[in-house]
Amino acid sequence: MNRAGRRRDFRACRVVVIAVIWSSCPAVAAVAALANAPSKITLCDGTTAGAICVPPRASAILLHAAAVMQQGVERLSGRRPKLIEGNPEGCSLVLSVKSAAADVLTPSECAAMGDEGYVAKIAATRHGPQMLLIGGSDRGVLYGAGRLVDLNLQASGDQVTLSAEKTVQAPALALRGNYTLACWGKTHLYTRNDWRHIFDTMSADSMNVVMFWLSGLFPSQKQPESVVYPETKIGVDDVRAMIRHAHQRGLRFLLGSGIFAWFGVDNLAKKYPETCAAGSGGMCPSNPLARKLNREYLLEMLDAFPEADGFFLEIRDEYGPCLCPVCQRRLDERGSRQYGQAELSFLRELTAEVWRRNPEAIFISTVGYGDESNAAHSDDVLFYQGIRQMHDPRLFWLVCRGNWDFPSADGRQPLRNFSANMLQWTQYYRLSVSDIGQWIRRSQEAGCQGFCPALEPGFCSASWYSEDVPYPVDAIPYAVTRFAYREYCWTPAMSAEALRCRLSKRFFGPDASAHLADDLLGLFDLIRTQSQDQGLSGGSPWPRGCLARLIDEAEKGQDKMERSETAPIVPRSRLAALAALVQQRAPELDRMEQRLSAAEPGLSARGLETLALMRRALADTRRELCLEPKAAERVRRTADRLNHLLADRRKAMPAAVQATSQWNDTKYPAENVLDGDVDTSWLCPDRSALPQTLTVTLRRKQKIDYVRIVQGNYHPAYNSRAYRVESSADAATFSALFNGELPNRPGAAHVERFAPVEAVAVRVVITSVYPNVEYSSPSLAEVDLGLGPRSCLSPEKR
Ligand SMILES: [Zn+2]
Structure with missing residues (x-):
């Protein structure tokens, strides 16, 4: 059976089965009791753990939602609630989708929930209070489970309770996901299990799409020269398993590749020099052989990964336009050129071909490069007019580089005038939590369908961990980035104070003192900003241990400077910056550590988990910034010695x-x-x-x-x-x-x-x-x- 057919059958079957079960379900019958029900349920107490019920033959997504709940309770109490399939009687928590629980929902709740929202209501039953977590779809239940565990689950003494969310919660943006680059640094060395865990965290962040870069990793049979990383850990079988896993987590999986440029395609350009663009890298989009090679490469990828949900395509624009006479042919007085039309016609032909094979495939294509594209489409009115005409609902545009309007015959126009399917992008891991909120709010206000930021640790991560295999997505700082992203996607208008409250609940529990969230944010900001300071590190992403090496080199260089007047000067402004940093940051981190230790005895299980994360981040930060006492002393000594050496040398110059x-x-x-x-x-x-x-x-x-x-x-x-x-x-x-x-x-x-x-x-x-x-x-x-x-x-x- 083809994939589309299988999916349709699955949907029909699920609705029927659940509806049959729930029609005799005591929980659903007890609607009348909802009004006076308590505001929370107990999921475990001193002696017993409660039970979580899922419908019979529940989908992998629903089972994962239940597992998220079970793990949440277990992390706080050490006890794991039972999982019951089919019979909700006596269960503390019942997971369901709205189509099977319409009796308990008002029409406006059903409408507000959409596909991915949820509500968590409590009914009084003869066995005690029972919570119904009802999602607009399986995904809605999963997102509800994740957010309830983070924000509403509380341990107090022996008890773990879960409070209700009586009003419908729903994400404000339809498409949420990561532009995931597996092609920089050491990311090609991540295994399928590493990626599975990363996909788990994406789903915990209520993401529903992953744009997974494969160009240069994909082992093409037709074009073996396209492989950039023969040592990659993910072959075809691994990627197929990863796609299945993504589906079990509610993520659509898009095959990522450049068109006319980037990685595998660059290698094809080397093999077929006649396809090369003029005056820039990559291939000429007007060249018939280049078009054929790109098309065949992508279709071979599609054949190799039949489970995939479509393509993520990065157009060649960042390389600058092709300057060949065909591409540069002027099409109007404003500056429109054939280059843009060649790109769009390729996209039209490719989408038509792919939709013949898989009518459900979706495409996300990049658009909107500015200066960094050498003005590829700056006045290309016909290019953007072409995009306006490509309004198939399966085609989305990922706007790169923070552009919010495009040229048109009537001047620049906002994104929504070109497509209802615009998505915004940025490197969110670089941003403060308030800036993440700002991006999401602005995307929503601009009428964008989504905000799909970059996950590209091999390229940059604004942390110490870019070279780690795999990148620690659960560690600080990224855990904070992820949390802010998810929460602003659900509540874009949230104030900074409200975000801080949620952060405090998520990482320390509802009764934690306010300074803990401040310290967490302080540590997050410190790592984020210091690791991006290239004046200090001398490179990006942060080269692990770079400052310790700087001191080693400085000491050796100073020995040479002492011996010879012409020996090169050791890097003094980096050293001076490091010395200033040590003076400022060492006491700051010491004070933070003392506050955490003082708070430790009063922390909940949740707070203790975060404390361990913060201590790891503190230790790594101290090591990377040479803040440990011995290293700090070496920094001071080396900086002083350099000042003396330089003063001597200046006198002699x-x-x-x-x-x-x-x-x-x-x-x-x-x-x-x-x-x-x-x-x-x-x-x-x-x-x-x-x-x-x-x-x-x-x-x-x-x-x-x-x-x-x-x-x-x-x-x-x-x-x-x-x-x-x-x-x-x-x-x-x-x-x-x-x-x-x-x-x-x-x-x-x-x-x-x-x-x-x-x-x-x-x-x-x-x-x-x-x-x-x-x-x-x-x-x-x-x-x-x-x-x-x-x-x-x-x-x-x-
Ligand atoms: Zn050209």
Whole structure:
């Protein structure tokens, strides 16, 4: 039987079976008793554990909902409620879907619940109070179970109670899920069980779709060269098992791939160079062979994973447009080009083909790149008009890079004017909880169908754990990100205070003192922000142990500096930043630890669980930031020693150099222009505002008749262009010596000779850089000045 047929049969069967059972069900008959029922049930007390009832032959999703409840009670009390199939009599909790429990619901409750909402009512029965958890569908029951365990389940003494949720709860956004990248860092090494656990947590976050990246991992038979990670731990059988597991957790599973670019497709472009795009990476969307290869690759994937629910497709735009004459053909006066139409026609052809094979398949395709696409569709009115015409309900658009409006013939228009199926995206793991709420609120207000943020720990995770296999999704900080995401998806308008209350309930229990939630959020924010500080880490994602290595290197470098005046300077601003951090954070974390220890005796089982999470996060944070006493002492000592060494060296130098900005100076400080080494460069931070100025100040006034400057030697993307050189006889007022433009070639040198002038300082003002797709900033490799054959800077070396 094909998949679609099987699903339809399953639905019909479930409704009939449950309705038959429930028509003789005492709980459902006891509607009249609902009005005066108590507000909570007891799921276990000192002697007995209650029972949870599911309908006979319950789906895997309903059984998982019951298991979520059982585990929740067991975690708080050590006792696991029994699971009963079919007979609700005497059970404390009964799980059901609205189609089988219509008698207990008002029509407005039924309507408000939709497919994925729920209500938790209590009826008085002759065996005592009984809670009915009724979902709009199996998914609704599952989400209800998860949220009730987190927010309404309470342990007090021997008792575990569950309070009702009498008003209908329903998510505000229809599509919720992760854009899940299994292609960066070490994520291709996660096993199927690692992914199963991650899917479990997605369902705990009430997500209903996973866009799972497979391009470059998928072992294509037709195009074996497309495989980027032959060592991946997930083969076809594993992925199929993962898809089945996703379904058992209420998640639709979409096969993720780039089109005309990214990973597996990039490898195909290498194999078939005639398909390559002009002036950018990836393939040309107008090229017939490129279209054929992309189509075949995706259809082979579909054949290999027949259980999948559709595709997640990342269009090639982030590479910038293809500049071939066909793609660049202008279609109107506004700037629409064939490039966009080629992309859309490919998508139309692919969706038609896939829907012939599986009419239920859904597609999520990325759209809305801005500057990072080199303006691929900036004025491409016909591209967005094409999207407006593609209104099949099975086709969704994931808006990347925070764009909220698109160009049209009548100017820019809000997202909802282009499609009812817009979804928003961002890297939510980078955000504070209030910013997560802000994104979700804005998505809802903009009429988006969903908010599907990135899970891409191998690329970045804003934590210490990007390199862990697997990424600890239950640890702090991600546990907090997940919780905020879920709760704002259900209540976008929630105030910051209300979120903090829910967070406190979820992580510490209803009676916990307020400072615990504050400390949890404080720790979350600290890890999130410090781990994203590349000036400190020197890289992204956070390289585990990077600061301990920095100290090791600094100590070795300082030994060399002591032995030789020309030894390279160890990375001083990173070291200074680390020393400042140690001074501030070490006592802060000590105080937090003391507050937690003081609170420990009064904590509930829930609070103790969180305490263990926080202690792990504290220990890892201390280790990564060198805050442990011994490491902190080494940081202080090394920073002091460097200051002394630098002071000695400055006294010996014939000149000093200063720049208006410099990238993290591990490798790119302004001093690099005076070191006589063209391989080392001064580099400004990416996209620095212009102009940027580099000033060389001599120890004493001297006559000079030449200045030599050398183009940066880091990367062609960071080439300086126009510049002005000025000199000063008093280090205060500068007058122009000459203007110029450096060639767009790393290491290109220019020497300018002029009538001798008296100077104590010379500065290079960089007024423009060479344009580049994504990155640009001024850089220089060397600056030299002198008279005749002699350099003023380092005479013995030049
Ligand atoms: Zn082209």
